[in-house]
Amino acid sequence: MDGLLNLSPEEWTAVRLSVRVATVAMLASLPAGIAVAYLLARCKFPGKAILDGIVLLPLILPPVVTGYLLLITFGRRGPAGAFLAEHFGIVFSFRWTGAALACAVMGFPLMVRSIRLSIEAVDRRLEEAAGTLGANPFWVFLFITFPLIAPGIIAGMILCFAKAMGEFGATITFVSNIPGETQTLPSAIYTFTQVPGGDAGALRLTLVSIAISMAALMVSELMARWAGQKIWSA
């Protein structure tokens, strides 16, 4: 066991990178995730079905297709990629930021879905009551809606994180498989399986992968229970 979990510096790099990419993907998509979920749950506007479809698309499309779309949009010569690089100095292609973008796009539908369901479950009469007590819509959201949907937000974040940890197809298509820059855990495991004698390395990273996923799941359970207790405790 000792030898098994004795990761090489390259393997540690992949683990750290994966955690960083997944964390950034989760946090960066959170504000947009809450906003889009709120929009879809509460508002009526023309083109709502289209927005709903676009948000869900990465869940249905083959990941390679999503990765390729990202490549032609956010690549150096892609319209969005060129614009961002020129005006803000943000480059996605073949950088870990690109991996984070790919993971965020892939995790976004799961996050939005979870938050949207929790918003739809909120008793709007409580928000009305808060309004009659003098709270404007912003305070109503902050003090009533937000705490009530917190368990859903946490669940959405964890789903997004887990999806990002496991993301492979879109990432490798968009930003390739560069050790130390874009080689996340799944890419590293894939690489190990492609070389002779890589089985031990693949197994080590697999175990790490399982450990991280289990930890994320348990943290989410704990947080959801804590948030739920705050809300429904008797």
Next chain:
Amino acid sequence: MTIEIDVAHRLGAFELRASFTSQGRLTAFFGRSGSGKTSLVNIIGGLVRPDRGRIVVDGATLVDTASGVFVPAHRRRVGYVFQEGRLFPHLTVRQNLLFGRWFRPRRERTVDLETVLDLLGIGHLLERRPGALSGGEKQRVAIGRALLASPRLLLMDEPLAALDEARKDEILPFIERLRDEANIPIIYVSHSLAEVSRLATMIVVLRDGRIAAAGSPTEVLRRTDLMPREAADEAGTVIEARILEHDAQFGLTTLQSRAGPVRAPHLDLPAGTAVRVRIRARDVMIATVAPHGLSALNVLPGTVTDLKPAGEALVEVGVDCGGVRLGARLTRKSAETLGLEPGLPVYAILKSVALDPSTLGRSPADAKLRGDDAGVPVRDESTAAGTRKGG
């Protein structure tokens, strides 16, 4: 303090048109479910924007569609106590109570926590969460929460409807205190005759989205034809009285009313307190000669004023007792056997047992009429007009 309302609103096939003015401390919206009571209250509270109309509370215009005024709910300072409480489940009772206060500038805070805790008896619940409260406690906290937002008007939408009879009797005295001590006008929605007749200083009867009648309880409740069908059984006469004395030996309280002395089971209020008694028409018997050997303690002499058929088998007989018209519901057979006709001197008989907390409570007249002679009817403090406008 004046409340002026004149609104029209359409909801699908249902059309609400209501116009009245009230100076009452507790204005009751009375009517069967679906009559538009809650819609009207939601419009006053700012939860629904009326198609057109005007709402002015204490000089402040909340809605005036003609000049495009619509004050959003959170800027109205109109407290709202909902039927289901609507306490925030993730906050403690203390946080719930202080929620509205937080949004009120310091100089506008007219109500403080101590007063509310004392008024509603909820001081021991502060650290609990709503999930751990009984139905009656929840409603008291909801009332306190609305009060602490320092409203200029308090709306109460069937606040007791979700409670059983015992809980209702537990909360009614708190609402009476609120009406008499808090100095905030109240609009109280109910389909319960017992609540309305006990609490109201003015009653607005709604039927099919229109105002069928509006006025003082003694006036409005006399008109049984206005009652929702489910309340007809409860209908009767509301009279103002004053506690004369307590009889400790038999646990009775004697009330002084214009109709004569009325004995009721013991009331826990000091002598001299003004009370309001609802005498259900079905609880009143009639005799043409002074009865002997009768268990009923209240025998009030009077004169028959009118007879109105109430269904096939029943008649409602009006009896004038000292200037108060008591309604009595009899079978047509009894009325004919006794030969009842207007002008006939009779005795109205009422069992003391028929007077219980659902028919007897502290009168809103108490604060105003202290020092006057007992049994003086309430001065009408409300002006009202049920109007039908347009086509």
